[in-house]
Amino acid sequence: MRIGIDFDNTIACYDGVFHAAALERGLIPPDLDRGKNSVRDHLNGSGRKDDFTELQGHVYGARMDLVSPYPGFAEFVATARAAGHALFVVSHKTRTPLRGPPHDLHGAARGFLLSIGLAGEGPTQIAPEGVYFELTKEAKIARAATLACDVFIDDLPEILLMPGFPQGMQRILFDPEDRLAEAAATAGPQSLLRRTSWPAITAELLHEPA
Template sequence: MRIGIDFDNTIACYDGVFHAAALERGLIPADLGRDKNSVRDHLNGSGRKDDFTELQGYVYGARMDLVSPYAGFADFVADARKAGHDLFIVSHKTKHPILGPKHDMHAAARRFLSDRGLTGSGTAQIDPANVFFELTKDEKVARARDLACDVFIDDLPEILAMAGFPAGTRKILFDPEKQFAGKAHPFDRHSSWAEIAAEFVRERI
């Protein structure tokens, strides 16, 4: 089976990262909430929207060392590969930040995957040739279609709802914060990679 996986907020977990990076740059008070939205709302609300835009480029381009994979993702990769599934990372992000230094955010994401042992030639890793960073959402969905993904896993329901996925693609909403619990949507929803890995163990995907 061919399984496509989003990157940001699906593999890469940014919990506390924007807070740490903003503190490092002297942009926020230390007692501000640690989530990304608190940092964004503080900067936007104080007329420093550009500071937040530049902060995103800084995190995605220069401080991926602060970021961790979601718990259980490496085990999911190992289980899926052992079960004979083909894994693809298909994400969308601009290559360079809109503001600030021109970090290569695609290269930074690839280094993140390699440095954490998630990509490589091992039997429990994803082939680096199967990693795709597209510039737009439409190109992301087109790539998933061209790869003939049987399953696609993403944290954004609006991506899963886009036209372009083949009718037979099973769409899984990754929802670690359980923000979509109890809300109507047409997707299978899981809150952890352990839950998704269990689907493979039971051979239900």
């Protein structure tokens, strides 16, 4: 089986990360809720939308050390690779931030995967040459098609439902906050299989207990 996997908010978990980075930069009060949306809404609501845009570039470029993979993802990789499945990371992001220092966002994401041992030459890792960062959503979908993935896993319904998404490719919607049930239910003929954790995806695809 050939499995394509999105990166941001599918592999990389940013829970509390934007809050911590914003506190470091003196952008928010310490008692603000730790969610990314709370940080965004606070800055946007106080007329500092550009500060949030720059904060995103700072996190994705310079502070990936604050980020962790979602629970169970490393076990999924090891189990899938041990069973002989091919894994690919296929994501889209700009090369450099829209504001702030010109960090190499693609390099930072690759470095994250390597630094925590998810990517490498080992038999239970994702091969570095199987990691792709594209500049647009359309190029991301085209890459998944070129790789002939049997399955694609993403946290965004709009990606899985985009025109041009390859027919016959199984679509798994990763929904760790359990808030996309309606989107999955109303997907129509392009059905989405919604799962809320990596252990649940492991059980679905690899027939391992969740």
